[in-house]
Amino acid sequence: MSTGASPPLLKIHRIDKSYGSTRILKSCSLEVAPRETIVIVGPSGSGKSTLLRCINLLETVDAGNILFDGRDLTRERKAEHLVRQQIGMVFQNFELFSHLSAVENIMLAPMTVSGVSRHDAHDLAMVLLSKVRLRERADAYPDELSGGQQQRVAIARALAMKPKVMLYDEPTSALDPEMVSEVLDVMAELSAEGMTSLVVTHEMGFARRAADKIVFMDAGEVILTETSEQFFSGTTHERARRFLDQILH
């Protein structure tokens, strides 16, 4: 958990994004301090995922700046692959490479991108697999793993590049209910160890447990940024409270 005093690792400043005439993001701003975990909530279609994808340049922003570790990422189009090496991402549908085993999935980027030897990459991968409690499934292929196991391997794969920040795009939305907690536990542990994280999720239990700050988005706008305590002890914001009531039934 962060003290909140350190300068931001990531600062998103008034970014805009449109697809054709549809405005997906409207002047969104957000600051993430080192070691901080921020959970982004909001109705579907509110631009949460697009915001995450803009950060690691999977989407180009139309206007605004993204400052990461002192650099403006919106000017790094030529070196986008270098930027992405420092930003881990976990997807809703896991997207493990289907032709590689769990351990090979984790080894691929260190070997091909960072030039780590096969031997060292394997050692690193096994350490990470232990961390996500899947050491004994190292040689299994993605289609032999449950959804929860696949997502944990995907987290280990992202960690293998030693990212400065982790982006989670609805990491448990595609999972059966009984597998949600095994993934959230791993994420919460990482957050507790000080991994800077940005999480788009509907899991309010996780938000309550692991988040330092909650960001509420609606219709492409960042409506509200509050500390976790403020938010869960009854946010005063009308729309956010209505949303919270809806998803908590």
Place this chain on the structure above:
Amino acid sequence: MSLHLLLEYLTSKDFLRGAALTLLLTVVSLGFGMLIGLVLALLQGTRSRVAKTFTFFYLWLFRGTPVLFQIIFIYNVLPSFGIRFSAFVCAVLALSLNEGAFMSEIFRSGLHAVKQGQRTAGFALGMTRAKVFRHIVVPQALRVVLPPIGNQMIGMLKLSALVSVIAVQELLLVADQAASANFRYLEALSAAGIYYLALTTLFMVLQGWMERSLDSKRKSSTRRMSFAERLLGTSQPLVR
């Protein structure tokens, strides 16, 4: 039927040379055809209108006319424009250009079978486009395109007999010439047929071996296969 004559044909230098030329024609044309097909498939994936128009025209032309027509056209019409090639080069040229059109469709389906999310996951790890293509797209697409490429290999072997019309001394022409000397068609054609079947069998075994080597690391899905299964190419892993 004289077994003695059949054996004589099978071991004769002419037949052996004819079979070798058939194999060479097949392998070389297949190689160039795959190269052309890959380029066409990649061109179709681009946003360029010129590239798309070009590939459309290419496919329309080469899939829309008989191979035999293409062979005769290249052999007889190109020289009138001052472009002179040997019969063998003309044969390879025609077969490769034709094969490229079909290969491009196979490669396109292979590239299409790799989901966009797999590429995105590679990019998100900091891989460049080239690395994503080399380490993610190609290995996954290969699994999809190998069975139809096996089909094309065997198809090409048989297609190569067509170039006998421009007097390339391939297997069928050799057999035909041998028979026309003594009218022993049964023996001569049987000898050619045996060579064709032997080459086809070789290709089938090769395809089965390639498919299995791609899957070799997957212990769980590897099962013992009978020889017949390998020959028939029914080596798809069981759906788990």
